[in-house]
Amino acid sequence: MRGPAARPRPLDARALAALAANPGCKRRALLDGAGVDKGALAAALGSPMASGQSQFAFMRGNAFEARVKSDGGAELMRLLGVADPTGLQLPDLSAAGPDGRAARTALALREATTAKEWTLLDHPMLALEVAGSPAYLEPDAVVVHPDGQWTVVEIKSFPMIDASADAAKVGAAARQAAVYVLALEQVAARTEGAQVAQSVLLVCPKDFSNLPTASVVDVRKQLSVTRRQLSRLTRVEDIAATLPQGATFDLERSGDELMAAVDSVSAAYAPDCLAACEMAFHCRAAARTDGDISALGRSLRGELGGLTTGSAVLAAARGEAGDPRDPAVAALRRAAALRAGALEAAGCR
């Protein structure tokens, strides 16, 4: 579907969290499931979005992570509250291919749980099946406790100032970590004596320094939301079955063909997509052309009853259409009359 020449783009935790935030979007589910490069696709459709990270932020993130993990993991263990991690194991997790690495990780997790020793897994690989296609996830670290508990460690480079960090960023980190916990639970289910902690360790720079500080973040809520949303995702095969014959997202094809293929899968655009999806500009343009009012915000739909397009709302407000007995239409007409009256009184227009 993505074309024979293209390598599949693996799903990562961020993409899964975004997908779980908008489970009604078949377009995103299909494109992600098929491993299509959405950024390149959006560019081919003429609606590219800015992407990529500043190299300053990238360098800082890497340097901070290296610092946190330095000294054989002692610093990280101190943040976990373990002053003297004697016999801390750091198993080697390298293997060929994501499948190999995932298997190696599962093996290391089992061994560590049986050995009942502190173990730090640096960049383990976890596999999770989402909507019928496999996703590979790479948490920053996982710590195995001697009692068989597994804790996800998430290292972020935004600061924790006076022990509080930007709520939006913490929320995003928690949603991402919840996906890791979900994937770990599948491994734990096959491991005797293992249990995955429902809270994760978030490590951030302290104040304006480069010293790490950490906070335990409870992700039970994010976990249940993500679990429910991911299970609600329509299976990719079912979406693909509704595609017209021969539809393809091969980037070698012409723009018109791609456009037709993309438009044959329905999207659920909302302004939040702008921060989470490379296709957002394309979907927004389509939503605007259709006059879909959710392009102005999800909350608008609630108060407008069955009216879903801008022109229908305006027509109802002006008394050109709509049933006046419908409470939504009646409220709109009153609102329009009050607004017009107030503007007239103020001498505008």
Added chain:
Amino acid sequence: MSLITTLARLEAVESGRASPLATVRHRQLSEHPLVLVPLTTAGEAGAPLGALIGTDRQQPRLLTVAQPRDRELRFAFLAELADAVLPYLEAYGDDVELVERNATDAESGKRIKEEVELCADAPQLIVPGRAGIDFVRLLGRSMRFRRTVEQDPDAAYPAPPHVPLLGRWLTHYGERARVPGSSLLLAATDLLNRHWATGQSSLEDQHLGALLAWIDPAEGESGAQAALRAESYRDPRGQLVCPPAGPATDPAFDNRLLAPAVEAYDRVRQRWQAAQDGDEADSWMGELAIAEREIRRLLRTQMEPTWHSVWRAIDLARELPEGARVADRWTRDRWSFTAHRDRVRAGEPPQPRRDDAVTAARKLASRETAQAQLEAQEALDDPLVLAGRRLSGEAFIGEVTDVVMAWSESKRPAPRPLLTFHTDDRPHLGERTKVYRSLDGKPQSAEFVRYETDGVLVLRLTDRMGRAKDPAEGSVPEKGDRIAWTLFEHDQRGGPKLPDPEETPWTHGGPPGTDAESPDLITPEDLL
């Protein structure tokens, strides 16, 4: 979002131009605001990259940091920033008027009048967006605990003079920006969003360029087109035509232009430091100046469009007439400024890292009062805002159709005239619900008596008619008067007064205040 706002947005979609959400200006705009357009280094906390600042739109002052990881260069930047901001703030501190206010005499405990100073005007700071307000607060936090050589001769990395003071002022402004209706520190996007509805979502409205594109599009272009251009058009070098309003920069700018320029600067500086003799050092010094100039030029290209956008936003908002009660809220801002001036002059320590329980409770209570007051005042100033309250049944407008004199049944009968009132609005009135109208700027109250028929109701006027048996002239409406009544009070009285900190029981006082003054921990390399 109320239905009226929704309609305004949809009208904007249809017409391709923003539509009005207010008929008057609800925020104070100083005659000489200080505009600040800051930039920060991606991924670093409190590592500013540059700023355009000034009160003269033609001549902004450009401040830059050639290598944001260098503590010396950052300190030099902050010192320059203090030099640009503090004289502006201090100029307002000495122009005062004397105001009488009630106080309690410390010795006798009697109520007395005392004269206190109130600054005649307050300095106003305007940043491009909400992220700018957060950055002001962050800068304040990063500076106010620093120590200068004078304060602590043993400090490992002493800050330049005035930097901790600037930190305290920026903290005060950042904190004040959280009070609803305050205008000391404004974001240009908030200013525009309060007065206009665009045809895009409120999320997209945070982009200053796109927002201006809707409100003020070029001739023959729709707002949506202009906004798209502002959001996403790039030049052949892959740079945004309208750079983000900051403080975050565009990653493409960082990677393609800024990073190579900073690297070049670093290389030249290493050579300069390694130079063997004076002549060689001098020539590298020249190279260094060239490299630094290039970085300054690059940063200017990123900040200048935003600088002009902020001033354009100020122009647009100035075109609206000021709301009648804006000056009242600005007086509160002046009090806030004066109070902080006094704290600084009295040599009090910087604001603590975290408020104690008593301060937090006070702040919360005053912000709740300010919110209610803002909502009431905006509705009274602006028929379009009032329309929203009428739609939700919290206000009604109509005409007096009859006035019948009546008196209260006490020993000294007081006038309690009954008004018959016709309105098409549908207020949520219950028995004896109090309603208010504005009489010469003061609220007069009445209570609901009964409905006569649909749309005709009877109100009993209850105050502001003088002490005599007959009401004072002009205090009772006459037949044919059009009146706007509100169900909400006009003057917000805060809840019951909180006890003084000393009187607060230990159960409510929280833990005692801690090391408010201790400086932050500093490591040799405080950035990675």
